[in-house]
Amino acid sequence: MESFFVRYRNLLVLLVLLVAQILGLAIQVHRTPEGQISLDPRDSRGVRLIRLWANAMVSPPERAAESSKSGVGWIWANYFDLRHVRQQNQNLQAEVNQLRLEQAELLEDAREGQRLESLEGFQQKYLYKTITAQVIGGSGTDLSRVLYLDKGKDAGLARDMAVITPDGIVGKVREVYPHSAQVLLINDQTSGAGVILEQTRIRGILRGNAEGQPAVVNILADQRIKPGEKVLTAGGDEIFPRGLPVGTIAKIVPDPDRDGFVQAIVNPAARLNGLDEVLIITDIEPHFNEKQLKDMARSQSEMGSEAAALAEQQKAAEILSERLPGLTPPSAPAQNGAQAGAQNGSQNGTGPANGAAPTPAPAPRLLTPAHPDRFTPGYEGSDNGSAGTAAPAAKPSTHPAPKKPANPTETQPQGVH
Amino acid sequence: MAVMMANSRRDIEIHRYPAILYLLAPFLALVLQALLPRWMGRFAYFDLPLIVTIYFALGRRSPIQGMFLGALVGIFQDALTHHAIGINGIAKTIAGYLAASVGIRIDVQNTVIRVLLNFALTLLSSGIYLVIYRGLLGIDMEWNWLNMILLAVGNSVLALVFFPLLDRFQVQD
Known part of the structure; x- marks a missing residue:
């Protein structure tokens, strides 16, 4: 037995290592409600701990390399490449190198300053609260x-915060560590963002492909979709605010998995392969600067005066509509209500003819329903012997009096008088 | 063919290195692997942690050491991605085991063998990755075969540079 373990020691260790890792994999995947297997987006505590350790080990040297600006290139240029030269011409070369380094550093600082300045400008104009971070x-x-x-x-x-640049969206925060964070780019195969095509208003999902290009998927073939059309965020994914630039359509290719569907390959607006600084939207509640607040107040006051004018118009229209006749049955005499009112008014001494008082507003006449039911005003049911007839009290008001002149006072329900 | 076989004492000796190199080399490989692709963009066709795994597995000629180094490096690499932890671990465990097993039988100082081994083991590692992702986990993933070949070529070329560099740190008896 002992010889078995000694003889197959290597294979047994291989087996143990593989089984352990396969079991580890098994606990990291889950089945979606649709029945598909996918990686758990939320890492378990153990997995998160491993990621945290790895990040804690790699981040400091990455940060150091990034802060020295030229990183490995600096080491190469100043050690491996120039080691023999420095020995031969130490003083002169050191001085030249120093000057070059300073120049490069200044140039890099200037570039960084320009980038930060543009970021700062964007940040001030931008409505949402953002934080600037450096890619390490x-x-x-x-x-x-x-x-x-x-x-x-x-x-x-925090997780799921949108990461953007002034040019366009970059991705979302996937994992947060104490002093660093992991961002999932929009050109990854597992990413997803709701987008909309600017001109055609077609909605789709932005996802990366194997070549690292973002593509709008889940869209039906449509001849209106053309290369060059801008793609914007749709705002439905609760990560990216709507209207942020995503990129422009580079080409349309058929969806290999589904007939009738196409994929729109997108040239990302943000330079995803060469990012140095990014903005993270930490709060999607709009934050306005002073100028924006002033503009809004002015626009509000303008809107207020417009609203007042509209209210005036509304009031005038209401007054006018009160003075105009209401609904009249088609069988009513072709007599103008206003004229009738004026005539009646002059007859009973209340109309404008005598100039004493204004004509009372004519009440609208309701048409007689063809099949009255319990919802009909004044309806008392079929127990009165005639189903579908209205209550006697309502009769005068609901039934037109074709023979009578369209006198508003006569058409009022009896209870009104 | 006999030239390639490990038949002399020099060929079958186990290479020894300073203890710090076992830690430093994989660590540097992991850091550079995380840093360089960001600067090189889409032309970063290399896998430095795999090169280091293959190098130490070949040099130490111990499948168990090769497996553990491969597993640790792979898990560390997985931890830096957003994928499940263990995919690279399994791929590099097998690569470490095979490299050490081959190292027992053939002359690992031969440059051609080193290049071919790196090419083959990189392809195998990528293939295992794909099989685990699609077959074992059943997760749909697009794959670019050209990238896989370019990665294997890149690793082979870099092995030509790094293997002699690491050879310099060998402890001579």
Whole structure:
């Protein structure tokens, strides 16, 4: 027995390692309500701990490399490449290198300043509360398109916050660590964002493909969709606010999995492969600066005066409608209500003919329903012997009096008088 | 063919390295793997942690050490992605085991063998990754075969540079 373990030691260790990792994989996947298997978007505590350790180990050197701006290039340029040269011409070369470094550093600082300035300008104009963060690393494989930021929970970042640049959207915060955060880019195969095509208003889901290009999927073939059309966020995913630029359509390709559907390959507006600084939307409640607040107040006051004018118009229309005749049955005499009112008024001494008082507003006449039921005003049911007839009290008002002149006072319900 | 077989004492000796190198080399490989693709964009066709795993597995000629190194490096790599932890771990465990098993039988100092081994094991590692993702986990994932070939070529070329560099740190008896 002992010889078996000694003889197959390597294979047994291989087996144990593989089984352990397969079991580990099994607890990380779950079945969706649709019956599909997918990775659990929320890591379990153990998995999260492993990620935290890995991140804690990799982040400091990444941060250091990023802060030195030229990172590995600096080491290469100043050690491996120039080692022999420095020995031969130490003083002169050191001075030249120093100047070059300073120049490069200044240039890089200037570029960074310009970028930050534009970010700052965008941030001030932007309605939502944002935080600027620097990109310090990635996953190292094109199968997982994620970035690491130099800000984390301590800066107020949380899961599912939108990450953008002034050019367009970048991705969403997938995992947050104490001092760093992982961002899932929009060109990853597992990402998803609700988008809308600007011109055609067709909605779809933005998702990455194997080549790392974002594509709008789940859209029916439509001849109106053309390359060059802008793609914007639709705002329905509760991550990205609506209307943010996503990119432009590069080409339309048929969906390989579904007939009749196409995929619109998108050129992302944000430079996803060369990001240095990004903005994270930490609060989607709009925050307005002073200028925006003033503009809004002015627009509000203008809207107020417009509303007052509209209310005036409304009031005038109401007065006018009160003075005009209401609904009249088609069988009523073709006598103008206003004229009738004027005539009646002049007859009974209340009309404008005598100039004493204004003509009372004519009450609208209700048409007689063809089949009255219990919802008909004045209806008392079929127990009165004639189903479908209205109550006697309501009769004068509901039944037109074709023979009589359309006198408003006569058409009022009896109870009114 | 006999030239490639490990038949001399030099060929079958177990290479030893300073203890710190066992930690530093994989760690640097992981950090550079996380950093460089960001600067190189889509041209980052290499897998430095796999190169280091293959190197130590070949040099140490111990399948168990190769497996553990592969598993640790792979799990660490998985932890930096948003995928499930263990996919790279399994792929690199098998790569480490095979590299060490092959290292017992053939001359691992031969440059051609090193290049071919790196090419083959990188392809195998990518294939295992795909099989686990699609077959074992049943998750749909698009795959680009050209990228896989380019990755294997990139690893082979880098092995030509890194293997002699790491050879310099060998402890001579």
